[in-house]
Amino acid sequence: MKITKDLYQGSLALLTDFYQLTMAYAYWKSGKAEQEAVFNLFFRKHPFQSGFTIAAGLEYVVDFCNNFYFKDDDLSYLADMKNADGSPVFETAFLDYLKSLKFTCDVDAVEEGTVVFPHTPLIRVNGPLIQCQLLETALLNIINFQTLIATKAARVVLAAKGDSVLEFGLRRAQGIDGALAASRASYIGGCAATSNVMAGKLFGIPVSGTHAHSWIMSFDSEIEAFKAYADAFPEKCVFLVDTYDTVAGIKNAIEVGKILRENGKEMLGVRIDSGDLAYFSNIAREMLDEAGFPEAKVVASNDLDEHIITSLKIQEASVSVWGVGTKLVTAYDQPALGAVYKLAAIKNERGVWEPKVKVSQQSIKINIPGEHQVSRFLKNGRAVADMIFLQEHKEDKTSTTIIDPIDPTKRKRINFEDFEEISLLKPIFKKGEQIYDCPKIESIKLNAQENLQHFDKTHKRLTNPHVYPVGLEENLYQLRTDLVFKMKNYDK
Ligand SMILES: Nc1ncnc2c1ncn2[C@@H]1O[C@H](COP(=O)(O)OP(=O)(O)OP(=O)(O)O)[C@@H](O)[C@H]1O
Ligand SMILES: O=P(O)(O)OC[C@H]1O[C@H](OP(=O)(O)OP(=O)(O)O)[C@H](O)[C@@H]1O
Ligand SMILES: O=C(O)c1cccnc1
Ligand SMILES: [Mg+2]
Numbered sequence: 434m435k436i437t438k439d440l441y442q443g444s445l446a447l448l449t450d451f452y453q454l455t456m457a458y459a460y461w462k463s464g465k466a467e468q469e470a471v472f473n474l475f476f477r478k479h480p481f482q483s484g485f486t487i488a489a490g491l492e493y494v495v496d497f498c499n500n501f502y503f504k505d506d507d508l509s510y511l512a513d514m515k516n517a518d519g520s521p522v523f524e525t526a527f528l529d530y531l532k533s534l535k536f537t538c539d540v541d542a543v544e545e546g547t548v549v550f551p552h553t554p555l556i557r558v559n560g561p562l563i564q565c566q567l568l569e570t571a572l573l574n575i576i577n578f579q580t581l582i583a584t585k586a587a588r589v590v591l592a593a594k595g596d597s598v599l600e601f602g603l604r605r606a607q608g609i610d611g612a613l614a615a616s617r618a619s620y621i622g623g624c625a626a627t628s629n630v631m632a633g634k635l636f637g638i639p640v641s642g643t644h645a646h647s648w649i650m651s652f653d654s655e656i657e658a659f660k661a662y663a664d665a666f667p668e669k670c671v672f673l674v675d676t677y678d679t680v681a682g683i684k685n686a687i688e689v690g691k692i693l694r695e696n697g698k699e700m701l702g703v704r705i706d707s708g709d710l711a712y713f714s715n716i717a718r719e720m721l722d723e724a725g726f727p728e729a730k731v732v733a734s735n736d737l738d739e740h741i742i743t744s745l746k747i748q749e750a751s752v753s754v755w756g757v758g759t760k761l762v763t764a765y766d767q768p769a770l771g772a773v774y775k776l777a778a779i780k781n782e783r784g785v786w787e788p789k790v791k792v793s794q795q796s797i798k799i800n801i802p803g804e805h806q807v808s809r810f811l812k813n814g815r816a817v818a819d820m821i822f823l824q825e826h827k828e829d830k831t832s833t834t835i836i837d838p839i840d841p842t843k844r845k846r847i848n849f850e851d852f853e854e855i856s857l858l859k860p861i862f863k864k865g866e867q868i869y870d871c872p873k874i875e876s877i878k879l880n881a882q883e884n885l886q887h888f889d890k891t892h893k894r895l896t897n898p899h900v901y902p903v904g905l906e907e908n909l910y911q912l913r914t915d916l917v918f919k920m921k922n923y924d925k
Contacts, residue, residue, distance in 0.1 A: 484898025546880030586622025602762025702730030718751030835904025
């Protein structure tokens with residue numbers, strides 16, 4: 434689908450921070466607009482203290498880049514902006530330049546659903562400085578949120594250990610767009626369906642659901658409500674049993690289940706939305722089994738997340754479908770992923786690439802200079818390490834050492850012939866032309882599942898996971914160290 438067309442009616446070029454436009458103007462004014470640059474989008478820490486992150490949002494980025502242009506009304510809005518002295522912020526010649534601006538960047542990115550780690554670029558943009566700069570805010574907005582939610586969903590789904598997880602978040606999501614993007618990302622992360630009908634239509638996600646307490650309350654009795662629902666939806670009966678008394682509710686559900694069966698239909702299950710979910714799900718399971726409904730499912734909901742689901746599993750709750758809303762779509766325990774977008778290299782006036790670093794007191798904030806590639810090494814289908822490197826450093830080598838970007842005492846020797854090597858960054862745009870077909874959401878979801886299977890369970894543990902090694906190829910590590918020393922004047 435065309436996200437900008439269907440959701441936003443056109444270009445999103447103004448979906449940016451004002452400072453991107455002021456920098457763009459100043460780049461143009463100082464003659465730097467067309468200077469070639471490389472920017473990397475990466476995060477520094479997994480969200481939720483997770484041992485892995487699931488990349489998501491690329492289809493939105495592709496659509497954003499394809500529709501990256503300034504409309505006439507965008508330009509008149511900018512033309513009306515005034516400085517304190519009443520003069521225009523942007524001169525007309527610059528606005529004319531923006532009007533004729535065409536997206537001409539190369540974009541390489543990891544595919545949606547890929548398991549990713551701190552420091553590795555999720556997106557690499559190579560092109561005129563002004564364009565690279567103008568993409569920053571929107572790319573971060575898109576990737577930060579969808580990657581965050583896909584990761585949360587993957588954790589919830591891991592906790593559910595093969596049970597279906599339904600995403601019920603729309604009513605508590607962060608606004609309309611937050612809800613839609615969250616439903617999409619939740620599906621990528623492994624949810625089986627969403628309650629969000631518009632997300633179903635826009636993204637091709639399965640839609641499902643049960644019914645609410647209001648349905649029961651609108652009748653004189655619970656059993657009448659169940660019967661009426663069964664009349665309307667004989668194929669889709671999941672009865673919400675906790676409006677008045679959960680045990681009595683399960684009895685009523687069984688009674689109506691028997692009527693359905695007499696008519697050749699099967700009750701799908703019951704939903705419990707309050708109280709002790711371990712206690713009531715076990716009672717429901719026993720009562721359903723005893724009454725001859727072993728196939729009927731027990732659905733649980735009510736402020737669930739991966740930790741409560743894990744606890745309920747440990748308590749041997751008899752839940753087989755989990756409805757998860759608020760804590761999933763709002764990423765309740767960590768509401769933002771902190772991915773950043775940093776200049777990594779720039780071509781100087783003599784046409785020579787210069788790698789760039791931002792020096793920081795905190796070593797985690799020192800970026801990695803240069804135009805990177807990322808390789809994942811697998812042995813017998815199991816991922817063992819990721820390597821960030823510069824192409825020219827790897828050529829002619831049969832082995833190398835990778836070095837942790839934060840703790841140089843952590844190293845790993847890599848003999849290339851011992852591993853299957855996968856290149857994570859795929860070409861998406863070449864000189865502004867899209868050369869990548871965005872996969873269907875089903876294959877993105879499958880990609881996430883297959884990717885996760887490559888990782889040892891110790892990395893997928895929800896608490897205190899084992900850290901997966903990601904390192905800089907030794908020459909890149911040296912380049913970065915030398916550059917930091919140079920910028921800090923340590924060599925003087
Ligand atoms: N056996 C259990 N072990 C751990 N957590 C549970 C268990 N049963 C329910 N929970 C969780 O405890 C919390 C209970 O919240 P709360 O007290 O607000 O719900 P409630 O009073 O049962 O329901 P409601 O207010 O919707 O009628 C929910 O997050 C729920 O998922
Ligand atoms: O709990 P969540 O993970 O967000 O899942 C969605 C919730 O939305 C519905 O009720 P709602 O919360 O609107 O009302 P209730 O809590 O009074 O049942 C549903 O019954 C779930 O409880
Ligand atoms: O279909 C449901 O059961 C549902 C949908 C949204 C929120 N809570 C529950
Ligand atoms: Mg609730």
